[in-house]
Amino acid sequence: MRMGIELEEALSLIRDSIVPLGMEEVPLDKALGRALAQDIRAAIDQPPFDRSPLDGYALRSADLAGADREHPAVLQVVETVYAGDVPACALAPGQAVRIMTGAQLPQGCDCVIRHEDTDNGMDTVQVYQPLSPCANYCLRGEDYRAGERLISAGARVDAAAVGVLASMGCHMVPVRRRPRVGLLSTGDEVVSPDVHPLPPGKIYGSNQVLLSARLEELGMVGENAPLAGDDSEAVAQAVQRLFQTCDAVITTGGVSVGDKDIFHQVLPLMGAERLFWRVNLKPGTPVMYALYEGKPLLCLSGNPFAAAATFELLARPLLAACAGEPGLCLRPDRARVSGAFPKASKGRRFLRGRYEGGVVTLPRKHESGLLSSLIGCNCLVDLPAGSPPVEDGQIAAIWR
Numbered sequence: 001m002r003m004g005i006e007l008e009e010a011l012s013l014i015r016d017s018i019v020p021l022g023m024e025e026v027p028l029d030k031a032l033g034r035a036l037a038q039d040i041r042a043a044i045d046q047p048p049f050d051r052s053p054l055d056g057y058a059l060r061s062a063d064l065a066g067a068d069r070e071h072p073a074v075l076q077v078v079e080t081v082y083a084g085d086v087p088a089c090a091l092a093p094g095q096a097v098r099i100m101t102g103a104q105l106p107q108g109c110d111c112v113i114r115h116e117d118t119d120n121g122m123d124t125v126q127v128y129q130p131l132s133p134c135a136n137y138c139l140r141g142e143d144y145r146a147g148e149r150l151i152s153a154g155a156r157v158d159a160a161a162v163g164v165l166a167s168m169g170c171h172m173v174p175v176r177r178r179p180r181v182g183l184l185s186t187g188d189e190v191v192s193p194d195v196h197p198l199p200p201g202k203i204y205g206s207n208q209v210l211l212s213a214r215l216e217e218l219g220m221v222g223e224n225a226p227l228a229g230d231d232s233e234a235v236a237q238a239v240q241r242l243f244q245t246c247d248a249v250i251t252t253g254g255v256s257v258g259d260k261d262i263f264h265q266v267l268p269l270m271g272a273e274r275l276f277w278r279v280n281l282k283p284g285t286p287v288m289y290a291l292y293e294g295k296p297l298l299c300l301s302g303n304p305f306a307a308a309a310t311f312e313l314l315a316r317p318l319l320a321a322c323a324g325e326p327g328l329c330l331r332p333d334r335a336r337v338s339g340a341f342p343k344a345s346k347g348r349r350f351l352r353g354r355y356e357g358g359v360v361t362l363p364r365k366h367e368s369g370l371l372s373s374l375i376g377c378n379c380l381v382d383l384p385a386g387s388p389p390v391e392d393g394q395i396a397a398i399w400r
Helices: 007-016 159-167 207-217 232-245 263-270 304-323
Strands: 002-005 023-027 056-059 073-081 095-099 111-114 124-127 149-151 172-176 180-185 221-224 248-252 273-279 288-292 295-300 332-338 349-356 359-361 379-383 395-399
Touching (some): 002 007, 007 304, 207 248, 232 295, 295 304, 304 349, 304 379, 349 395
Parallel strands (some): 002 273
Antiparallel strands (some): 273 288, 288 295, 332 395, 349 379
16 A cells, blocks of 8 residues: 555556446437547438428529529429428429428439529429529538548537437437446534534534535436444445445545544455555545455545545546546646735645636635635646745646
C-alpha cells in the first residue's frame, strides 16, 4: 500500500487498476450524453429516394426552354404525389406531376418548379420561367450514403447525433457501459434528513445525497445504502452487499486516524486490497482506495466539501476509466481570480470557485466542513504546495 502520495500518482494507480466495463446497447431515447462504443455507419441512403424540397411541380427542364410570363410552357398534369406516396408512373415529355414537400420524385423528371412560378393548374399547368437540370431537386443519398461512417467511436451522443441515428432507422445504440455506483455514508453522528426533530449530538447526512445527485448530473446510476454507524463488521457487510449489484462503491467517513475511523478495519474484514491511503492535498487528505474482488472501492473523507472535492478529483477519473469515457474527467484551465484567499498553502490545496468568462470568483467561506458556499460553484482552484495567499486579480490554475 502507498501512503502520502501525490494526486497524479493516485490517479495513475486508480486508472491502472481498472478494466473498462465494455459496451451495451440502449434505446435511442436513452442514448443522449453516452459515448459510442463503435463507429456508426449508415444503414441506408438518406434520403432513400430522390425527393422534392418544396411544394410545386416535378417536370423536365427541357420542356421549359424559353418560358416566361408572355410565353409560358403548358404541361399536362398527370398526377398529384404527396409525402409518403409513390409515383404511379414515369414522367414523359410535356408532362408534369403536382408534388408536395418531401414527396418521392417520379422517374423522368429532373427539376421542380415552385407553385409561385406557375398558375397552379390541376389538369394543365402554365410555367412562367425556365429551370436548369437538378434545380430544386434532392438526390437520393444527398445527406449520406449507406456504409458511410457518420459518427466515430468514443463520440458523445448529442441531440444532432440522436436525429441522425433516428433518420437511418437506428433504434438501439451501442454505447460504452457506465458503472453502477454504490454509495454509503458512515458515522454514528449522522442521521437521515427525514428524521425530525434532530436528535441531540446528531447532524443530518448530506454527503450521500450530494454525491448521488452529482452522479445523476454526470449521467451515472447510483445505488444508495442506508446510513451506517461506526461498526466495522456492519459496514463491511453493507459494502459487500453493494458490490453484489454495483461495479464500484464510494463511501464517505471513517478514513482518518481517530478511534472511529473504521475503514482501517473494514477493508481487512472484507478481504479488500488497499492500494493507497492519504493523498497530499487539502481538503480530503485521508482518502483511501482499494479493490474488492477486482472492483474499485473509493473511501472519501466525511467532511462535506472534502467529500465533494475528492469526488471531482478522484471519483470522476475512476468512473471515466470504468466507462472508457475520458470526457467525464475535469479539464484543466487557467483563470483570473476575483476575490482573495488569505492563507498560505503549505501543501497543495483546492478551493471551490465559480467560473465564468475567464474569471473565477471565490466565495468567502472555504472550510472543508462547510457546504453552503459550494452553491453555484463549478470549478476547483488548484494551489500548488508552498503557495502564498491568493490575491484578487492573479492568474490561477483551475479544473472545471
